[in-house]
Amino acid sequence: MNIIERLEKIDRRIIFILILLAVIIPLLLPIGFKIKVSEPVRIFYETIEELQPGSIVLISSEYDPSTMPEVYPMNQALARHCFAKNLKIIGMGLWPQGIPLNQASMEQAAEEYGKEYGVDYVNLGYKAGGIVVISAVSENIPTTFPQDYAGRSVEEFEVMEGVKNFDNIDLIVSLSAGDPGVRQWIMIAQGRYGKKVSGGVTAVSAPAFYPYLHAGQLRGLIGGMKGAAEYETLIKKSGTASRGMDAQSIAHGLIVLFIVLANVFFIIGKRKKA
Amino acid sequence: MLLIFLVLVKGIIFYPIDTPHDNNLAFNIGESIVEVESIAPAPPTNVVAKDKPNDAGGGIIVSWTKSADDGAGRESVIEYQIFRSTSPDEGFELIGTANKGFYRFVDSATKDGTKYFYVVKAFDGMLHSQAVMSEAVASRAQWFHTGRISMLVAVLIISFLVLWFIRKAKRGEELYIRPIAGLEAVDDAVGRATEMGKPIMYIPGILDMDDIQTIASMIILGRVARKAAEYETPLLVPCCRSIVMSAAQETVKEAYLDAGRPDSYDADKIRYLTDDQFGYAAGVDGLMIRETPGAIFYMGAFYAESLILAETGHSTGAIQIAGTAMPSQLPFFVTACDYTLIGEELFAASAYLSREPLLLGSLKGQDFGKAIFIIIIIIGVILATFGFSELAAWLTTG
């Protein structure tokens, strides 16, 4: 086997090592690439900016630890943005593992902005049923979630005063990594009740939501870690997503280099055989 | 002096109950706190209440035109308050509020058949506007969802086409369908695994039996299991859900019975791993590395674990055939697998593999349905380009 054939069939462990280095080195030695904000993230940001102080945002977490690197930074940035604007947050989730993640992000932001649980935000917890839960919440939130995630009655909480159903919610944000998720919220909350719905999803599923974005059914979309980094740029609070952008840039560049080299070797090899 | 004082102060609800301002409503006089400069906000207008359409009853929609002081004029309105009574003269109770800028409220707690009157008032935090009342309205349940007529028409057309072609197939007519490389390779894949003396691995996706892709996967599993039984090749089926495991065991058992090899059936080879997505991926990867299958089938719904499974499968040297209706995962399978069934080809697989006339007929009907939709899309695009959006509006379901 000549050198070209060897390079064409290179052991994939060498590729793994190069990718590992491409990710670790920029994390340890940041480069500081500037982040340009895309239109879907700008729309998301402006949808929150339009809300008046005291408006209620429903944040529904439909992700789990495996997609945390992409979606959790969005959750954190969103909680910070809401508290910076003195918006109230009602948290809930259609995936059980999303609840502690949503709670952690709200708690962290609450500490930074001096917000209080029960007064400025609440976490209603998880309910099984997916789209059935969304339909139930559209009709009556306290009946669907009589207690918060820790088992306390929702009637105790100031933030839940006067909140009955979608009519009392100003914006719904679904942070999702699959189904049930953004699609179901669009179907019920936007499709049936005309509520404003915004979404945060993983990078791989973001393209599937562009039709909803272009049709106006989705008010802004944050896609993947880059989207989260863009959002952090807009709210002027750097987080894990921004820090990860350097590593992602170098890793993407390296993969593109692999593809180009593989095709160069392929063409050379083809010519030699011809 | 007192009279002059009262004349100078506006927005006081010291009106007698039967003046036009209050529309014969009973409110406590001491309700409003009067300040010399306070002026009540302008009332909303055009209050209309109607039965909520296309529901199971118990809902009335109240809508109004915004107050002149909402976002304009004095900009004093902070919310609208909605009151309800069964009589136009008395007994109005506050049932809900709507933020400023809103002009719609849904009352979801009505009794069907009972007539209600609604009053909407603008509120600025201290004073209410004049009350504006709607006509009497009663809620009722509808027997047909009029917003879904287009869907009903579509379902009827496609169902008719499917049944029509099934009838044609029953009469013995030859129905041509295009070849699909992935499905033609199924037999080769099973044969190759048999020659190499290696087992076949069948991965039915990570969703439960309520997902149509998983059902389609079970159908294909039946065909693959029958082939595996005929060749006496071991078949491993790691499952992500307990119900899928039960269904897969029954499917494979029936396939072995049909093939006349009931003794070869081993229930332990169809096993449950875990519901957790990446725990399942780790478990399947481990099985692949240890068992080194000769052929791997990925049929069903997959998420991010698709490439993890497919790349590991590739590293074992197995021939891989994938089929999924998850558009986001198709690129990964196309990259890592030898053959990929794209979207509807997964649902067509059972017809292809069995060549049963009834199934082929349904496939033809489905294709004709697609042709009709293509024509409708082209017509709709042309109409929308020239500003006619009625077709698009009719096709949008509520």
Added chain:
Amino acid sequence: MKKQIPLIITFIAGMAMIIQYFIPHRPFSDIQQLFNTWFLIITVFAMILGLGNLLKLHTRRLQRRPSGWWYSIVLLIGFAIMFIAGMVWGIERGTPFDYLFWNVHLPMSSMMFALLAFFVASASYRAFRARTPEATLLLVSAILVMIGRVPLGNYIWDKLPLLGDWIMSYPNMAGQRAIMIGIALGVISTSLRIILGIERTYLVGK
């Protein structure tokens, strides 16, 4: 009879779900929620079957000791620890179960997901070859989108992110919609076959 009853149940359940979509009047409007609730209950009981299968299989492996039998010990110990931690101390914040969730389960799940970065690189290197015009188009689009969607793209050419976004918003979206329409038709056809009992392999064999 053993084969007929499941088909009858499938037909009734399928038709009920179709009818409830078009008829909002009670009792039809309650059908979807009722069936969803029944399904949830069945799923929970079915978990017992799955767990039983898992424990039975791995306990038997401990007895027979085939190759790799020690992995079964790991599984059984892990299962026991999480089960006991959850049952004895609960699952709220600060309990051992919660600690294990955040510090064991979470990093392991993230690790599995992180494998994708390596596999994308190796799969791209192996598979993205310009063998045909279509394959060339695929790899050029992949390169443009990958570079356009990271800050590095902006440094190479400031129009690259726009190009990447254009590819995602127009050709990609058109392709996704086409696939989704095809899938929807496939779903209708398959569902019709299942409801009418034409397709029965998954239920009762041939």
